[in-house]
Amino acid sequence: MQKLKSQNLGNLSESSLKTLAQNRITTILDFLEEDVSKLSALTKLSLPQILAIRNEIFTKYSAPLINGTDLFTKVFKTRSRISTGIESLDVVTTGGIPVRCITEICGLAESGKTQLSFQLAINCVKDEGCTVLYVDTKGDFSAVRVQKMLDTQGYSHKDMASIMYKIRVVHIWTMEELVELFKSLKNKTLIIENLAMIIVDSLPCLMFQHLGDDNKMGLSLLNVLVNYSRYIANEFDVAIIYINIQTRWIDNDISDIEDDGESTSAFRESTYIEKRNRCLGRYWEHIPTLVLLLEKHEDVYRESDSYTQIKVSVLSSNAVKNENSQCILKLSSVGIT
């Protein structure tokens, strides 16, 4: 919530601000909530002047009203999806990664999340001619790997260079830094030309740093990050992808004991049920519009061509669950196909 002070609002002088602060009116919300005649009395400004300041606040902070017909233009004239470049994945995601939305890629360790993000970044650049920002929070980005992928796919040096030029990488080590980065993008103090996709690898790496603390600083930062993400996605037509992780826990399920009142040492059989948990908590759970769940399926070893099969399941917050929400991808030296 913005403080009153930092705004250069019309007639509010330093002394007025001081008086208001003494009366516990320090934020914009305080000002708006307060009775206008009281404000007038405190600041010695006239009523119309107070109302003018109110209007100034509204102009500056209130959201612009969008009419349905303008919405129509925006929705149908701009692309709503970026192709993943992988046919089967495009099918299950109904066209690719949604633009103006937050997408999540999730999976257990070693399920191919980082490799998929490399491939998505490459495909976005080469197919759409756009720039991709790769936010690396764990040092996983490997230019050598990306180059090898392009090389194996048969690109010329010139083409490789031009693709790699458009993949931008920034190293971020804390949540605060990530929030700052997104704030700079929103405010346009940091500009990346032709930006179409942002990939954050990975979000838990930053959020876990806040575990064990009693305060809810982590969640607060996450909320702010989501706010900035939505702005950047929606206003700049960008697709934002966050990498999340899954962890496993075991449910010791004890099957029903025969209840015939007889022996106390009835036959108990423990069955272990492995459950998987999408990390980052309940607040985050429903933030992404699209969630891609990755699972390592099978390793195939062949003389000429070895690869790993990765199963991708699609969880979408809006769509009806249908049968066609899974596909198998191939991870090999050439990348993911």
Next chain:
Amino acid sequence: MAATKYKVESGAQLLARLIKKPVIEDFYSNLFQPGLKNNDVVEVLGNNSSALLIDLINEALAPSRSGEEPIGVLIFNTVGHLDYKKLINALKKKIASSLNTYCDSELDTVLHKTLNNLFILDIYDGTQFYTTIHNLDNILAHHQNISLLIFDTLTAFYWSEQGLKITKMDLYVKNVLRMIQKVSKEYKVILIYTRPGYFNSSKDSGNIGEVKITEGINFKVQLVDNISTGAYEVNVRTIDSYYHKKYLSTIDNEINWQ
């Protein structure tokens, strides 16, 4: 409410206020028994409320029953979950079926006219959220046709506002509602807001059948997450009743009430 709140308004606003607002009664009786009327407050609890919201919005913009006047809709979009493409496509279909025409250009004209009654506010942070709520007075005064106010969701900025002291979730909802209703009541709008499933202070909010409905809320709608494809259950609580409803969702996310 401050008894001595001095309300200053322009001549236009005064006039606007005094003009009689359309009387709404029995809106969306597929789900609400009785249907919604002016000043009703509805809480939608659950995680996949988009389909329901879209259906509500389209029903307001293009009422199924002939002779009914469309209701202007204002949406506070705080989470970006509403798929506008789906909304517009569903609206187009609805208009087409009621007009009994599929002539594109005619459809488009009607569609655009219908969309004129839809207003959206994209809210990106807490400051903007509260400021816009305070500005509702001006917004509603200038667009008297708006009678349905939707907040999706009401709680999107909760965590960003918590500091050393944490406000209880239920209290947070109460406070925001109070702020909104200071304005909305005057304009006799129907208020619908969504709230994620986990957003509760108490543990027994799991089954709304057992908990008495909060004061000031007319309908509490609970969407039940389900695993099977297509069929969705809804629990509805009012001051004096509790009932269940079911709907089927088609491939285009359209709702067919059972």
Next chain:
Amino acid sequence: MKTFKISNATELWQRETSLPAVASFSQSLDNMLGTEGFQLGCITELLGLPGSGKTQLCLQLCASVQIPKELGGLNAEALYIDTNTNFTISRFREILSASLLKCQSILDKPLQITEEEALNKLHYVNAFGLEKFCAFMYRLSKFITEHPNVRLIAIDSIAFPFKDGISTNQRTGLLFRQMAELQKIAVQHQIAVVLSNEMSTRVGLQGGAVVGSLGDAWAHRCNVRILLSTPHPAQDQRERVALLMKSNVAATSVARFQDQRERVALLMKSNVAATSVARFQVRALS
């Protein structure tokens, strides 16, 4: 106002290839990794039961980092953070001598460095206990600034300090904060980091009950993960297998190898290689 350094992939490629990786003296292991050794700027995790050779490999890397430039080495220093007292100076001396002799024999001329000087290139830190460990990790950035020629940091082991006295959440929080700092240093100063982790049992998991300790969240953290095998009593003591479990550059693979001190490394995870196995030899003069 903070400014962010944004590089493009080509610039990073130049940086990544500007310096060689830290070789392990075992060709198959280095091949398996896909980067011809332990990559600078990356954190590699070594997993294995006691006796699988994690400490030995850490020591070997501390020696390898000193390989002269003429042999394609880094001619640099190493930092060894000891948390589990597995380090013995005699063992390191052995490995160091063997490495230096090997270099000498390849170069076919005497080395310019004395054993004393070579030993000084290893910075040993006693970090027994959680408090001491945290205290040093806190000072790490300063240490590296004061020792700019360090190109390898080995932590043996990362799990030991966290064994008791700390809740799971606190442990994860602390670990991830420390890793953020460590990775930042590794990337900015181009340092290879190798951590050894222990194994623990989690009954009921689909993939098998014996997993690396520190939990599932931790399993995602390191860029490269290698599983080292222990010799099976019934089998040929020299037959070992290693698995590359994770890599950001190489595919999962297995390396089989055979020799007196051969260890097999399993590349479990890498950001450049597929999971694979390497047979590798660790020679040491006895």
